[in-house]
Amino acid sequence: MNCSVMAPINVDNVNGTKVESPAKKALPEVETDTNGNEHKRYSYEMLVETANFLLSKTPVRPKIGVICGSGLGSLAETITEAQCIPYEEIPNFPVSTVEGHYGKLVFGRLGDIPVVAMQGRFHYFEGYPLWKCCLPVRVMKLLGVQTLIATNAAGGLNPNYKIGDLMIVKDHINMMGFAGNNPLHGPNDERFGPRFPPMNKAYRFEYRKIAKEVAKELNIENIVKEGVYTCLGGPNFETVAELNMLKMVGVDAVGMSTVHEVITARHCDMNVFGLSLITNECVTSYDQDAEANHEEVLDVGRMRQEILRKYVTTLVDRFSKVMKAHNP
Ligand SMILES: O=P(O)(O)O[C@@H]1C[C@H](O)[C@@H](CO)O1
Numbered sequence: 423m424n425c426s427v428m429a430p431i432n433v434d435n436v437n438g439t440k441v442e443s444p445a446k447k448a449l450p451e452v453e454t455d456t457n458g459n460e461h462k463r464y465s466y467e468m469l470v471e472t473a474n475f476l477l478s479k480t481p482v483r484p485k486i487g488v489i490c491g492s493g494l495g496s497l498a499e500t501i502t503e504a505q506c507i508p509y510e511e512i513p514n515f516p517v518s519t520v521e522g523h524y525g526k527l528v529f530g531r532l533g534d535i536p537v538v539a540m541q542g543r544f545h546y547f548e549g550y551p552l553w554k555c556c557l558p559v560r561v562m563k564l565l566g567v568q569t570l571i572a573t574n575a576a577g578g579l580n581p582n583y584k585i586g587d588l589m590i591v592k593d594h595i596n597m598m599g600f601a602g603n604n605p606l607h608g609p610n611d612e613r614f615g616p617r618f619p620p621m622n623k624a625y626r627f628e629y630r631k632i633a634k635e636v637a638k639e640l641n642i643e644n645i646v647k648e649g650v651y652t653c654l655g656g657p658n659f660e661t662v663a664e665l666n667m668l669k670m671v672g673v674d675a676v677g678m679s680t681v682h683e684v685i686t687a688r689h690c691d692m693n694v695f696g697l698s699l700i701t702n703e704c705v706t707s708y709d710q711d712a713e714a715n716h717e718e719v720l721d722v723g724r725m726r727q728e729i730l731r732k733y734v735t736t737l738v739d740r741f742s743k744v745m746k747a748h749n750p
């Protein structure tokens with residue numbers, strides 16, 4: 423990736439009108455519903471403003487969006503004709519505060535497919551509410567993205583998983599949602615999606631099937647698994663008792679992201695593929711001496727960067743063929 427930052431251009435925005443690129447400014451994040459109750463969230467109009475700003479900065483019209491997990495930012499380095507836009511310059515965008523998350527949107531091509539990648543995501547533990555963590559997903563939708571590839575670093579709870587394995591996400595358990603913390607909480611805007619979205623097909627079956635076929639073709643099937651992911655609020659890693667409880671309810675990998683992004687993406691009818699890099703073994707016994715740490719997470723990301731780049735680039739190519747077949 424050779425990142426260029428281009429001068430602003432005037433292009434058609436999502437509403438079909440010409441826009442000037444505005445300087446970054448903070449807009450009010452409070453909306454009042456019909457009962458006069460105030461809700462903190464991004465309005466549709468704010469997100470359209472953000473999308474229009476981005477469209478005015480780049481000629482790329484992405485069809486696939488990639489969220490790079492902790493230590494997985496190098497995924498975006500395969501993007502050609504890349505244009506990088508730092509989060510600080512994007513209206514309404516929060517900033518990344520976690521090591522291993524650069525804080526840039528990268529527009530360009532993977533193969534010949536127009537994509538946008540987030541080099542840096544927003545986590546709840548950084549102090550951002552879930553609706554704010556998920557702002558980029560709705561912005562991607564407004565940019566024209568149809569498929570979201572959400573990647574993350576996660577602890578392996580399934581005893582068959584090894585450090586460095588890749589887990590295709592088959593499903594998730596929304597632990598934070600059990601306690602009422604959901605990115606869709608608050609008034610629903612039908613322009614994004616329905617009040618009560620189904621979630622039983624969160625991770626597209628067709629993509630999971632392709633991902634297993636591609637793993638065989640690339641000769642990495644021995645490290646590619648499929649399982650259930652859960653997100654906890656963090657920032658601390660889990661206790662032994664917490665991990666044993668999660669194991670009992672069918673969790674294979676534990677992280678601190680992705681679930682709320684996927685819920686937001688499915689709400690606005692994006693197709694989703696989820697991929698976890700297993701960066702550490704979850705400690706499920708008091709006899710074990712190991713302790714999870716962020717450095718190890720970043721190291722394993724570096725160790726797997728070549729394989730991940732090749733795998734995700736091939737998946738983008740195959741997914742785009744499926745998208746074309748469904749939407750010729
Ligand atoms: O952004 P992801 O979910 O990949 O980041 C995971 C969770 C924590 O932010 C971090 C812990 O090392 O990795």
Ligand SMILES: Nc1nc2[nH]cnc2c(=O)[nH]1
Pocket residue numbers: 575576577578654656658659660676677678701702704714719
């Ligand atoms: N919650 C959680 N997140 C992680 N991210 C990477 N490893 C882990 C882990 O063990 N637990």
